[in-house]
Amino acid sequence: xxxxxxxxxxxxxxxxxxxxxxxxxxxxxxxxxxxxxxxxxxxxxxxxxxxxxxxxxxxxxxxxxxxxxxxxxxxxxxxxxxxxxxxxxxxxxxxxxxxxxxxxxxxxxxxxxxxxxxxxxxxxxxxxxxxxxxxxxxxxxxxxxxxxxxxxxxxxxxxxxxxxxxxxxxxxxxxxxxxxxxxxxxxxxxxxxxxxxxxxxxxxxxxxxxxxxxxxxxxxxxxxxxxxxxxxxxxxxxxxxxxxxxx
Numbered sequence: 001x002x003x004x005x006x007x008x009x010x011x012x013x014x015x016x017x018x019x020x021x022x023x024x025x026x027x028x029x030x031x032x033x034x035x036x037x038x039x040x041x042x043x044x045x046x047x048x049x050x051x052x053x054x055x056x057x058x059x060x061x062x063x064x065x066x067x068x069x070x071x072x073x074x075x076x077x078x079x080x081x082x083x084x085x086x087x088x089x090x091x092x093x094x095x096x097x098x099x100x101x102x103x104x105x106x107x108x109x110x111x112x113x114x115x116x117x118x119x120x121x122x123x124x125x126x127x128x129x130x131x132x133x134x135x136x137x138x139x140x141x142x143x144x145x146x147x148x149x150x151x152x153x154x155x156x157x158x159x160x161x162x163x164x165x166x167x168x169x170x171x172x173x174x175x176x177x178x179x180x181x182x183x184x185x186x187x188x189x190x191x192x193x194x195x196x197x198x199x200x201x202x203x204x205x206x207x208x209x210x211x212x213x214x215x216x217x218x219x220x221x222x223x224x225x226x227x228x229x230x231x232x233x234x235x236x237x238x239x240x241x242x243x244x245x246x247x
Contacts, residue, residue: 004052004222008229010182012056013049014204016196017041019188019212026212032076037214039084046088046131048218050095052225056130056178060196064104064138078112081135085119092119096128102174103137130178139198146172146199175200183228185221187213205231 017038024034042059049057062077085099092099099119108116116135149172153159159168170176180200184193189210193201207224209216 002222003226005229006053009052009054009225010205010228011054012058012179012181012183013054014058014060014181014184014197014201015045016060016184016186016190016194017213017216018186018190018194020214022188023212023214031073034214035073035077035080039080041213041216042084043088044217045221046097047095048221050097050129054129056132056181058102058132058134058178058181058197060134060137060194062103062135062137063195064136064141065195067107067136078109081108082112082115085115089119089122092123092131093126096126097123098126098128098130099123100130100132100178101135102132102142103135104141105135107136132175132178134196137196139193139195142173142175143199145174170199173199180204182233183207183224185209185224187211187216203233205233 020034020038021031022034023037024031027033045059046057061081066077067074091097101116101120105113105116116133146169150159150164150169154161175197180202181197181204184197184201184204184206186193186206186208189208191208193206197204205228207227209220209224211220
């Protein structure tokens with residue numbers, strides 16, 4: 001697409017989809033109608049990322065904290081999740097998109113859980129793009145779960161404490177099979193990461209837009225990617241050091 005350099009696209013794009021409720025309030029609609037409209041943006045972004053050749057896309061769909069929202073809203077969100085998965089399955093298969101899920105997915109209602117697992121299994125062979133949904137997710141909870149698994153392996157003498165490194169802990173996370181995000185997009189103008197991929201985003205570039213998620217479209221995504229491509233990623237080094245590195 002115009003202006004984008006394929007070689008400089010992020011390998012892994014993560015998005016905090018924020019602003020559904022605010023959009024609905026501005027339109028004098030219910031929050032649920034905002035979530036319904038937000039699904040259109042999900043379709044647009046997934047389709048565009050696949051067209052561009054982005055290999056990994058992770059969407060923050062539902063946090064552990066979101067369970068504290070009104071019961072009717074949570075119930076509607078779980079229903080929307082089911083309908084989205086059922087409706088998009090054929091398109092995922094057609095476009096060679098593999099679905100993954102991270103988070104405490106066992107806490108999802110049975111129907112939503114079963115539909116999710118079914119979609120994950122049916123797309124497991126796809127290798128064109130990996131779409132990860134963070135559901136009932138918390139970055140801190142994810143790290144705690146990783147530590148529990150690590151401690152269990154230490155107790156069973158599968159690993160020695162002196163062998164533990166950043167890579168070791170990363171291998172206990174549910175994101176172990178995908179690279180850390182290169183770019184995080186957050187909509188609705190909020191400047192926080194909201195307990196999302198805390199370990200994985202140590203060196204992630206962050207792009208914040210005032211655009212509310214239901215209004216986030218293809219042009220907004222391209223704008224964010226162009227901004228990303230204009231940045232110099234140094235990973236703690238200086239520009240001079242990077243210039244000296246071999247291509």
